[in-house]
Amino acid sequence: MKLKSLGIEEIEALRKIEFNPFIRKYKRGMKRVALVYPNKYVGGISNIGLQIIYSKVFENNAYCERFYYDIFEGIRGFENSTPLQNFDIALFSLQYELDYFRAIEILKKSNFKGLKIAGGPAIMINPKPLTGYFDAFFIGEVEEKVGEILEAKSKEELSGIEGVYTGKEDKVRRVKAKVGTHIPTEIVGKGVYGRCFILEIGRGCIRKCRFCVVRSLYSPPRWRNLNDMPDLKGVEKVVLVAPSPTDNPNFIEMLEYYVGKGFNVSPSSIRADTVDEQLIELLHEGGLKTLTLAPETASEHLQKIIGKGITSDDILNAAKTSSKRFNKIKLYFMIGLPNEKMDDVKEIVNLANKVKEIVGAVKISVNPLVPKPHTPFQWLPFGGLQNVKKGLNQLKRKIEYLKSETSRLKIDARIPDIIEYAVQTILSRGDESVSKVFENNDFKGLSKFLGEQKVDEVLPWDFIDHGYSKSMLLKEYEKVIS
Ligand code: SF4
Structure with a gap:
């Protein structure tokens, strides 16, 4: 469960490369909010959910720093190295169950005494194993509730907020946000896709794969189009993210637009049965190096x-079509x-x-x-x-x-x-x-x-x-x- 910590030179290099439009100085009376991602910086900076929460905290006139497990062991902030224990409220984003171990380690090491709230997909699935460690959990898409959460001064006050589970509610209904216009700006750092602007082009999924939580956790599917997207400056690359981006009816139009504007473009994933020559040409022009497909089984x-509705023929057809432009899948x-x-494993x-x-x-x-x-x-x-x-x-x-x-x-x-x-x-x-x-x-x-x-x-x-x-x-x- 341990992850390698970055050295001070590596942290300085990441700080230098980042563009952060939200930087603000702490002023007396401001609420101090820690946004904690108990995993690697590269994953956290590439996560659109965290980007949205950070911008909402800023809109609410609070002071915010980000905490990553591989930077100062998650107990001092990325922006100004402020100790976690100096913050009033810590919002933990838990994407994977194994992050629980690191989240608890951060809480213990930092001696944090403020309000502790966890959210993210793992929590939306089942927060029960963590009830002894957090004051509250948020079930759903939090962006429209950030203001209310930051105003709460106690676990009791958090308990009345829609989507909040403190361990004593019998039922909690997931909160769905409106997926309208994209956030106008975000932090640009060097993450899993390189240095890029993350553009969320949709939420939810039209498919019903039986192993996948997206259909339940993010229904209904909601798509953005080009008019919902911000003006981009100072970046060379954009990543189009959604659980299944190629299912967005505006996907090709968006890809054409960003490639046409000279950006390097990469989608977060591609469905094999949507691969055709036009898509391959656009992805190649957009600078994609390796095509990634998820057949799940052969x-x-x-x-x-x-x-899932993806057959081995879909994979082979996608391989054939892409072989003119890509030499690795x-x-x-x-x-x-x-x-x-x-025999099924042999087929893989x-x-x-x-x-x-x-x-x-x-x-x-x-x-x-x-x-x-x-x-x-x-x-x-x-x-x-x-x-x-x-x-x-x-x-x-x-x-x-x-x-x-x-x-x-x-x-x-x-x-x-x-x-x-x-x-x-x-x-x-x-x-x-x-x-x-x-x-x-x-x-x-x-x-x-x-x-x-x-x-x-x-x-x-x-x-x-x-x-x-x-x-x-x-x-x-x-x-x-x-
Ligand atoms: S297509 Fe992908 S995101 Fe959609 S339900 Fe299937 S596995 Fe989940």
Whole structure:
């Protein structure tokens, strides 16, 4: 869980390269707000949600600094190195379950005594394991509620705000924001996409992939068009972000516009079945170096189970079309899917090898499925088998196979440690009892959150109303396991 800390020269270099239109000096009486991202700077600066919150804090005349885990261990601010304990309120953005460990480490090390509020996708999924560490959680898109949150002086005052969960509410309805005009400006720093302006072109998704939380957490799909976008100055690159950007009906028009204006342009992802010559030419002109596609699985019967609607033919067609302009493709896959056999895993290697033959080089990333709350897969066991131990052993065998075959075929493969994914599953599906892992890494008795969840039981996250009906998820789950 540890991440390498940046040295002072590296921090100075990042400070120098940043353009921050919101810098302001602290004046007496101002609320001091810490925006904490318990992961790497490069991820935090590329996150549009954090950019929006930072600009909203500024609009509310507060003083704000950002805190990243790899910068001063997350306990001093990026802007002015101010200690976290000097702030009145800390807003934590938790994107991934494994960030919980680092968030708690920051809270303990900094001796922070102000109001502690957490939000972000992991919290919108299930905040229960963290209830002992934060005063409140925000369920939803927070931008229109930042002012109210900053005015609150206590946990009790936070409790009345729409979307806030303090641990005692029986139900919380997710807050949806209006996705109108884009924020007019933002911090430009060097993140995972390089130094660029992040443009959010949509929220939510029109697809219904059964493993994905986006359909529940960010419904309904909302798109922006060119008229909603800000004037850009002082940047060479823009990144068009959305859960599935190529589904935005205005996507090609936007891409043409920014490429035509001379920007380097990169979308946050591309659906394989939207790849055609026009798209490839535009991406090439926009300076994209590697095409990244996420087939998730290479086997036909598993494609039906996950419901993504991307076939191996879509991937091969995308590879053929892109081979004139790209000589490398990156592919994302999952293993541990329901009804998955070793032959299905072999198909991953076969598909990757075919793509390599077409374009020249392929890189694959294969992750175990985390059966997430608020999806039709929320009742599935981790590892794909009812017996968790057998499921874990089978996953290990699949991973060993993938490692040896990809090395034999000289396929560049990133195959992670399955334990990390088992921990993610426990943290995303667990209740308050899970918090003991943060104190002494004690996982005893928690394997029940890895196993199959009972369909007639109340689940720890059922108190969150995301606007879908549980019976609809159940119907889909029954189709998957029948
Ligand atoms: S996996 Fe992608 S396409 Fe499918 S629902 Fe999620 S965001 Fe949409």
